[in-house]
Amino acid sequence: PVNAKTFFAELKRRKVYSVAIAYLVGGWAFAQGIAQVLPVFDTPIWVVRLLVVLIVLGFPVALTLSWFFDFTRYGIVRTPDRAPQPRIDAVGSVSQEKSIAVLPFKDLSAGPERDYLGEGIAEEILTALSKVDNLRVAARRSSFWFKDRDAELSEVASKLSVEHVLEGSIRRDGNRIRVTAELTECCKGFTLWSETFEREFQGIFALQDEITCAIVDALKLKLEITPTTTRARSMEAYDLYLRGLFLSDKSSEEALRKSLGFFE
Secondary structure, three states: OOOHHHHHHHHHHOOHHHHHHHHHHHHHHHHHHHHHHHHHHOOOHHHHHHHHHHHHHHHHHHHHHHHHEEEEOOEEEEOOOOOOOOOOOOOOOOOOOEEEEEOOOEEOOOOOOOOHHHHHHHHHHHHHHOOOOOEEEOOHHHHHOOOOOOOOHHHHHHHHOOOEEEEEEEEEEOOEEEEEEEEEEOOOOEEEEEEEEEEEHHHHHHHHHHHHHHHHHHOOOOOOOOOHHHOOOOHHHHHHHHHHHHHHOOOOHHHHHHHHHHHO
């Protein structure tokens, strides 16, 4: 059965609309011409009326012919039928790929220097997730654009074309940090996973891996993460790196100069 949408699309493909518009314009112009010219030659009025009637009767004929035939550079040819749409196996065509956007974590810490740690943790998790097979991760610049913007998660998911969104918050008090993370399936509005972690700052790398593994497990994917014991990083250097990375995203010259100082 042909539905209305398919029927109108077929009318457009067969150029029935174009013929209708052209015929109406041409017919109206022709009718105006004969109404003005023929009386000059004392042509009987019934002839004028007959021509107008023929123009009206020719309209459905022109539409019918335009359905079956088309004008091309090779002449008049029969319009081919629409190729049948291949049937898609709903079971076999379902993609196993998942998608996610990682929003910058809100930094709830006290003090003037904030946000750098929340963005840093979110970026580390984003980088780890981007290495997971069958998982499409929204780009950092795209997802971080929503920072400090009052946007619903459904809007974020729609604009970034993802199914899931990870958001969270972080609070630092001296050498202690508390991280809250939540994974939401935006199309259904359900929370797939959420957790709160309290760690020493020295355990931040293991914490990032723990959050990544929890997300991958919630999405029913597979990921192999290098054990955290192999990472020999200076926490002071890592903190400076996050500060520099945070400032490097700013557009002001002063911020860029400060970021270079942290990277040195």
